Amino acid sequence: MDTAIGLTSVSKSFGKFRAVDALSLAVPRGAMFGLLGPNGAGKTTTIRMIMNITAPDSGEIRILGNPMDRETQNRIGYLPEERGLYRKMKVIDHLYFLAAIKEVGREEARRRIADWLDKMELRPWLNKKVDELSKGMQQKIQFIATIVHDPDILILDEPFSGLDPINVALMRDYFLEFRARGKTIVFCTHVLEQAEKLCDEICLMARSKKVLEGSMKELKRRYSQDLLRVAMDASLEEVRTLPGVASAKAVDGTFVLGLAPGTDRREFLKRTLERFRIDAFSQKEPELEEIYIDAVRSAGIEDRTIE
Amino acid sequence: MNWKKTFAVVRREYVERVRTKAFWIATLLIPILFLAYIGIQISISKKTGGERQLVVVDLTGKLYQPLAKELADTEAKQRKEGSSSKGPHWSLTERPVNGSLDAAKEDLRKEVLAKKINGYLILEPAKLEKEEVEYYSTTVSDFIALSQLQSAIGRIWMRQKMAAHGLPADLAKELETRIDLKPFKVTEKGTAEEKGAGIIAALILLILMYSTFFMYGYQVMRGTIEEKSNRIVEIIVASVRPTELMAGKILGIGLVGLTQYFVWSVVAMNLSLPVFAGLLTSSDMGMPRIPVSLLGYFMLFFLLGYFLYASVYTMISAPFNTDQEAQQLAMIPMTLILGGLAVYPGVMNNPSGGMALFFSLFPFTASLIMFLRTAVSEPPAWQILLSVAIMISTTAGLAWLAGRIYRVGILMYGKKPTIPEILRWARYSPGKAPQPAVKQAS
Numbered sequence: 001m002d003t004a005i006g007l008t009s010v011s012k013s014f015g016k017f018r019a020v021d022a023l024s025l026a027v028p029r030g031a032m033f034g035l036l037g038p039n040g041a042g043k044t045t046t047i048r049m050i051m052n053i054t055a056p057d058s059g060e061i062r063i064l065g066n067p068m069d070r071e072t073q074n075r076i077g078y079l080p081e082e083r084g085l086y087r088k089m090k091v092i093d094h095l096y097f098l099a100a101i102k103e104v105g106r107e108e109a110r111r112r113i114a115d116w117l118d119k120m121e122l123r124p125w126l127n128k129k130v131d132e133l134s135k136g137m138q139q140k141i142q143f144i145a146t147i148v149h150d151p152d153i154l155i156l157d158e159p160f161s162g163l164d165p166i167n168v169a170l171m172r173d174y175f176l177e178f179r180a181r182g183k184t185i186v187f188c189t190h191v192l193e194q195a196e197k198l199c200d201e202i203c204l205m206a207r208s209k210k211v212l213e214g215s216m217k218e219l220k221r222r223y224s225q226d227l228l229r230v231a232m233d234a235s236l237e238e239v240r241t242l243p244g245v246a247s248a249k250a251v252d253g254t255f256v257l258g259l260a261p262g263t264d265r266r267e268f269l270k271r272t273l274e275r276f277r278i279d280a281f282s283q284k285e286p287e288l289e290e291i292y293i294d295a296v297r298s299a300g301i302e303d304r305t306i307e
Numbered sequence: 308m309n310w311k312k313t314f315a316v317v318r319r320e321y322v323e324r325v326r327t328k329a330f331w332i333a334t335l336l337i338p339i340l341f342l343a344y345i346g347i348q349i350s351i352s353k354k355t356g357g358e359r360q361l362v363v364v365d366l367t368g369k370l371y372q373p374l375a376k377e378l379a380d381t382e383a384k385q386r387k388e389g390s391s392s393k394g395p396h397w398s399l400t401e402r403p404v405n406g407s408l409d410a411a412k413e414d415l416r417k418e419v420l421a422k423k424i425n426g427y428l429i430l431e432p433a434k435l436e437k438e439e440v441e442y443y444s445t446t447v448s449d450f451i452a453l454s455q456l457q458s459a460i461g462r463i464w465m466r467q468k469m470a471a472h473g474l475p476a477d478l479a480k481e482l483e484t485r486i487d488l489k490p491f492k493v494t495e496k497g498t499a500e501e502k503g504a505g506i507i508a509a510l511i512l513l514i515l516m517y518s519t520f521f522m523y524g525y526q527v528m529r530g531t532i533e534e535k536s537n538r539i540v541e542i543i544v545a546s547v548r549p550t551e552l553m554a555g556k557i558l559g560i561g562l563v564g565l566t567q568y569f570v571w572s573v574v575a576m577n578l579s580l581p582v583f584a585g586l587l588t589s590s591d592m593g594m595p596r597i598p599v600s601l602l603g604y605f606m607l608f609f610l611l612g613y614f615l616y617a618s619v620y621t622m623i624s625a626p627f628n629t630d631q632e633a634q635q636l637a638m639i640p641m642t643l644i645l646g647g648l649a650v651y652p653g654v655m656n657n658p659s660g661g662m663a664l665f666f667s668l669f670p671f672t673a674s675l676i677m678f679l680r681t682a683v684s685e686p687p688a689w690q691i692l693l694s695v696a697i698m699i700s701t702t703a704g705l706a707w708l709a710g711r712i713y714r715v716g717i718l719m720y721g722k723k724p725t726i727p728e729i730l731r732w733a734r735y736s737p738g739k740a741p742q743p744a745v746k747q748a749s
Contacts, residue, residue, distance in 0.1 A: 084538030
């Protein structure tokens with residue numbers, strides 16, 4: 001498999017705080033890769049190390065097969081979580097500046113900026129100061145700045161935060177278009193539902209460590225075997241105490257049950273039917289959140305918050 | 308260092324600043340205000356004229372007439388010579404004392420307050436023996452008029468005393484001749500008469516240098532904090548190394564400073580110099596001759612000082628998110644710059660002394676003080692070179708430290724860091740990752 005970004009046992013500490021602990025990952029070329037985890041899990045530090053903004057204390061990072069250098073840096077487009085613009089600059093000058101620091105020639109920059117401004121219907125705002133633009137427009141400008149040098153890899157840290165639903169949809173379309181052109185996208189978020197819809201490969205992080213990595217399909221298959229959705233005539237308390245049930249919760253008038261490992265599903269249903277009426281049951285495809293919680297638990301890292 | 312990227316930063320810093328109205332207003336307004344101030348000062352000092360109604364209470368009975376004559380003579384002499392520092396026209400009246408002196412004084416006091424007269428002079432024999440004469444007026448701060456009055460009284464008092472001792476009146480005239488001390492500055496290239504204008508020009512340049520350190524140092528600080536509070540800095544450091552961003556910013560703002568100086572000198576050469584020179588030549592100071600070497604030293608020490616202080620300002624602004632937070636540490640460069648300005652009178656008095664040498668080598672005052680020394684004396688070449696070398700190496704060290712603090716600081720948001728924390732940042736591993744050559748089975 002062709003690797004766009006490869007990390008080998010990368011660690012980074014700030015003073016006594018270990019932000020990233022022996023992290024290894026491989027982002028396949030052409031993937032929509034989700035780097036997921038709650039706030040403070042070490043995602044942003046990981047991305048900053050990939051971008052060579054902060055240096056790892058140990059470990060190795062390879063981008064498109066090479067260690068990070070100036071050439072490589074110019075092939076990545078990065079949209080940080082903390083993002084803004086110079087407020088007093090004209091839109092066009094600002095975009096030229098951001099293209100210039102990616103070493104895009106003036107002519108090339110002019111063409112690409114014009115294309116994107118047309119696409120995003122921002123052309124009338126060309127000579128306005130950034131200050132005069134709405135927040136949504138500023139976010140579009142930031143996006144143009146991220147891709148103005150036509151990067152092979154896009155790294156997006158919480159790209160949807162602060163966007164209205166229309167712009168979320170618009171951005172998502174652009175991301176999908178990028179992937180369709182064979183580019184690699186690393187998508188970093190703590191909102192698991194967004195990742196679930198977009199990503200085909202994920203890495204879950206918690207407390208500075210990787211807890212899970214793989215393709216979304218495979219992960220779902222792996223975790224779905226023990227999950228059942230059952231509509232039955234019982235209280236949550238009764239369901240929870242059934243033999244073989246490891247976890248249970250009530251969702252929309254049904255119960256989502258996690259079976260203890262090694263529990264035979266047919267045996268479990270048979271036994272349950274003897275005591276309660278079962279109206280319906282199905283195999284439940286796990287949500288990313290459930291996979292995440294499960295992975296964090298089994299990795300022995302109790303996590304505080306999942307938003 | 309990638310110069311293409313650094314240049315893009317320099318260009319942005321420069322163009323965005325030079326384009327603003329504020330830059331042009333400041334650039335054009337400062338010399339205008341400066342010249343207006345000097346012009347007003349000079350014309351005020353030239354026109355202390357006007358008429359003074361002075362009542363003289365002459366208890367000696369023999370000083371009034373000579374005094375009136377002496378003052379009239381001085382005025383006539385000044386008019387003939389066309390001297391610039393004219394005194395007022397004195398209009399004297401004698402007032403006899405009928406009754407007590409205190410009562411007379413009280414009457415005169417009322418007349419002064421009623422603005423009938425400008426002031427009154429009491430010539431008492433007892434006080435004169437103690438070399439004292441009392442002068443009463445609502446304004447006692449017009450030095451030219453007062454010194455004129457004082458020397459006139461002094462002269463007639465001396466003449467009378469000499470006459471009393473039976474000395475010839477001609478001798479008094481001869482004794483009155485004042486010796487003019489004409490200073491000549493000795494330099495390697497010969498001697499030149501120094502009329503004070505050269506020193507004034509050097510002081511003006513000194514004040515200009517000192518205020519531009521503040522101005523541009525502050526701009527570097529504001530720019531750094533603005534990038535953080537705008538949240539743009541991370542977008543930029545994804546393309547540009549923090550050191551390049553820092554260097555680009557300092558260079559760009561430095562160029563803005565040079566542009567401002569360039570505009571100022573053009574304005575000074577073309578527009579205001581004739582006016583300025585006109586005012587100066589009619590005074591006693593003579594035309595300011597600013598030698599080219601002085602301007603050369605000015606540029607050199609401005610740039611050295613600017614880079615030094617810009618590094619300090621970068622260092623103290625990178626950890627913070629608002630101007631207020633940085634304000635506390637901004638006292639450090641401010642004190643250092645002011646320190647240079649505070650010691651300048653001592654250096655002027657003895658430009659080759661130990662204190663002058665110390666402060667012209669101490670890196671934080673060196674730019675101001677070494678410049679001043681080159682302006683008022685000729686320091687040995689080795690001292691100039693040593694000073695420049697010390698400044699360059701200090702700047703290199705500070706820039707290195709500033710760079711380390713900057714690269715961490717610009718990405719730190721949230722709570723205001725403490726100074727020990729900031730110093731700890733400098734020890735974090737730098738951008739070039741220590742890539743261990745571990746090639747184990749993977």
